[in-house]
Amino acid sequence: MLILNAARDVFIEKGLDGARMQEIANRANINKALLHYYFTSKENLFDEIFSEAFSQFSPQLKSELLNLTSAQEFIRLFIKLYIGMLLKRPYLPIFVLNELQRNPVRIESLLRQSGVEPEMIVEMIRLEMDQGTMIQMDPREVIINIMSLCIFPFASRPMMQRVFWQNNTEAFDAFLAKRVDSVYGFVSRALFVEKK
Amino acid sequence: MLILNAARDVFIEKGLDGARMQEIANRANINKALLHYYFTSKENLFDEIFSEAFSQFSPQLKSELLNLTSAQEFIRLFIKLYIGMLLKRPYLPIFVLNELQRNPVRIESLLRQSGVEPEMIVEMIRLEMDQGTMIQMDPREVIINIMSLCIFPFASRPMMQRVFWQNNTEAFDAFLAKRVDSVYGFVSRALFVEKK
DNA sequence: GTCTATAAAAGGATAGAC
DNA sequence: GTCTATCCTTTTATAGAC
Numbered sequence: 001m002l003i004l005n006a007a008r009d010v011f012i013e014k015g016l017d018g019a020r021m022q023e024i025a026n027r028a029n030i031n032k033a034l035l036h037y038y039f040t041s042k043e044n045l046f047d048e049i050f051s052e053a054f055s056q057f058s059p060q061l062k063s064e065l066l067n068l069t070s071a072q073e074f075i076r077l078f079i080k081l082y083i084g085m086l087l088k089r090p091y092l093p094i095f096v097l098n099e100l101q102r103n104p105v106r107i108e109s110l111l112r113q114s115g116v117e118p119e120m121i122v123e124m125i126r127l128e129m130d131q132g133t134m135i136q137m138d139p140r141e142v143i144i145n146i147m148s149l150c151i152f153p154f155a156s157r158p159m160m161q162r163v164f165w166q167n168n169t170e171a172f173d174a175f176l177a178k179r180v181d182s183v184y185g186f187v188s189r190a191l192f193v194e195k196k
Numbered sequence: 197m198l199i200l201n202a203a204r205d206v207f208i209e210k211g212l213d214g215a216r217m218q219e220i221a222n223r224a225n226i227n228k229a230l231l232h233y234y235f236t237s238k239e240n241l242f243d244e245i246f247s248e249a250f251s252q253f254s255p256q257l258k259s260e261l262l263n264l265t266s267a268q269e270f271i272r273l274f275i276k277l278y279i280g281m282l283l284k285r286p287y288l289p290i291f292v293l294n295e296l297q298r299n300p301v302r303i304e305s306l307l308r309q310s311g312v313e314p315e316m317i318v319e320m321i322r323l324e325m326d327q328g329t330m331i332q333m334d335p336r337e338v339i340i341n342i343m344s345l346c347i348f349p350f351a352s353r354p355m356m357q358r359v360f361w362q363n364n365t366e367a368f369d370a371f372l373a374k375r376v377d378s379v380y381g382f383v384s385r386a387l388f389v390e391k392k
Numbered sequence: 393g394t395c396t397a398t399a400a401a402a403g404g405a406t407a408g409a410c
Numbered sequence: 411g412t413c414t415a416t417c418c419t420t421t422t423a424t425a426g427a428c
Contacts (some may be wrong), residue, residue, distance in 0.1 A: 015298065017213035021404065034412055036405060091297070097351050098294040101287070102211065104354040111358065118359055135385070137378065140360040141371070145382060148348035153340055155293050155351065158300040162307065163314055164336040175337070182333065186341060189331070190386035217422065230394055232423060 003028045003038060004049070011049050012095045016102070019046075050099060050106070055114045056089060057096045059147075061121075071128035072192060074121070075146065076184050082150050083180045090176075093155040118143070134191050142191065149183045199224045199234060200245070207245050208291045212298070215242075246295060246302065251310045252285060253292045255343075257317075267324035268388060270317070271342060272380050278346050279376045286372075289351040314339065330387050338387065345379045 006028035010019045021042055025032045039045040059082060068074045086092065100107060118140075125139035153160065153176060161172040202223035206215045217238055221228045235241040255278060264270045282288065296303060314336075321335035349356065349372060357368040 013298075015211065015213060015294070017211060018298065020402090022402095031413065032404080033406080033414080037411075040405090042404065094294055094297045097355075098211070098290055100354040101290045101351075102209075102214065104358075107354060107358050116359060137382075138371075141375075141378060143360075144349055144352075144356060145345055147352070148344040149341055151352075152344035152348045155297075156340075156343070156347075158296045158303060159293075160340060162300075162303050163312060164339070175334075179337075182337060183341075186333075186386045190382045216420090218420095227395065228422085229396080229424080233393075236423090238422070 003030065003035065007045055008049050008053075011046060012053070012091045015095070016046050016050075016099060050096075051110055051113070053092055053096055054100075054110045056085070057092050058114050058116050061117070071124050071134060072188070074124060075187060075191075079146065079150060079184050079187070080180050082147075083176070083183065086150065086154050087176060090154050090157070093151045097155065133193055135193065145190075146183075146187055149186065150179075153179065199226065199231065203241055204245050204249075207242060208249070208287045211291070212238075212242050212246075212295060246292075247306055247309070249288060249292055250296075250306045252281070253288050254310050254312050257313070267320050267330060268384070270320060271383060271387075275342065275346060275380050275383070276376050278343075279372070279379065282346065282350050283372060286350050286353070289347045293351065329389055331389065341386075342379075342383055345382065346375075349375065 003024075007024045009027060010024045014020075014023075019042075021032050021035055024045075025035045028035070035045070039048070059078070062081070065074060065077055065081070068077060121143065122139040125134070125142050128134040129136050129139075157172065161167055161169065165171045165175070199220070203220045205223060206220045210216075210219075215238075217228050217231055220241075221231045224231070231241070235244070255274070258277070261270060261273055261277070264273060317339060318335040321330070321338050324330040325332050325335075353368065357363055357365065361367045361371070
């Protein structure tokens with residue numbers, strides 16, 4: 001829908017507080033009154049946009065991932081899929097993380113409806129550790145470390161691209177794309193006892 | 197200064213757009229007019245707060261760090277100092293990263309005055325790679341991976357604490373504190389060919 | 393320096409014609 | 411459904427007394 005696209009663009013660019021209903025209306029080529037006719041309030045419109053953004057940001061356990069048996073293969077494919085998603089939606093991390101920090105109450109309902117279920121992955125990692133093929137550590141830390149390596153480069157792009165790539169956008173895009181492979185290499189050296 | 201403390205609290209909590217001059221004045225126990233008397237405009241006050249926040253967020257190369265010769269010892273101490281700093285200022289990452297993304301123009305002047313000089317660290321890492329004690333990879337990626345592991349858990353706290361620690365604040369604090377050591381372990385397994 | 397009062401503008405939201 | 415016009419509150423910023 002055209003209005004939702006305009007709203008998404010503006011909210012992601014400016015945040016909830018910085019966004020203006022007028023600007024959303026302008027970009028959608030309608031006027032403010034019609035915007036309120038459809039969505040009643042700014043908060044309401046934002047909630048629609050944010051819950052969509054949050055569900056995209058939350059790792060999706062697609063069937064391709066669930067069919068894998070070893071944590072090693074799971075991690076490899078997860079990194080590939082998740083960074084691949086972020087390459088298409090590079091502004092998601094800051095938007096979602098920022099709004100969650102400003103208003104943590106939102107999380108409750110969002111988590112309930114998006115059905116994030118970390119127990120299965122934690123169990124898969126624990127199994128691999130028991131088999132001795134993976135370093136012993138808190139499985140939750142394994143997950144957070146992997147997500148850190150996937151997400152942070154997108155969230156810190158304005159700073160990192162400027163400091164390390166002389167603000168060259170193409171070069172930084174290439175760096176991000178290569179991470180689909182290099183993050184797995186980094187993680188597997190840190191985690192797996194035997195290399196295949 | 198009392199006013200600056202109040203301003204810092206409100207800006208970090210609400211962001212530039214969400215902050216209200218009235219609230220800053222209230223928390224400082226003065227009134228709005230006096231706030232404008234001292235700082236002229238909200239933008240101006242924000243700039244003072246943000247440049248201070250940015251310089252704290254930017255890794256400081258203190259003498260303790262510069263005296264170290266091996267990248268291994270440098271990385272160990274860097275992680276300890278940087279996570280230690282974040283434990284005292286856990287809201288810095290989201291605040292700085294978010295405002296940088298909303299207004300990337302700010303970076304230029306801030307970087308110039310804060311004198312961030314990554315070349316030396318890049319060279320130190322390169323040297324270690326040439327000696328064969330460190331895996332061959334882009335030194336900039338080494339730095340970004342380490343910073344990812346240090347910073348992201350703070351930025352994603354509202355989500356991660358809720359999902360993996362049943363929103364138990366003390367438990368998550370303990371997890372963060374332990375990372376001073378565990379991040380180094382993770383990184384060194386991923387980077388160093390020989391373990392000491 | 394510090395206050396009260398107020399200007400001036402912005403922005404969310406609604407009324408009502410078509 | 412869509413528009414113009416308008417209301418009303420919020421918010422930044424300033425004027426001017428003390």
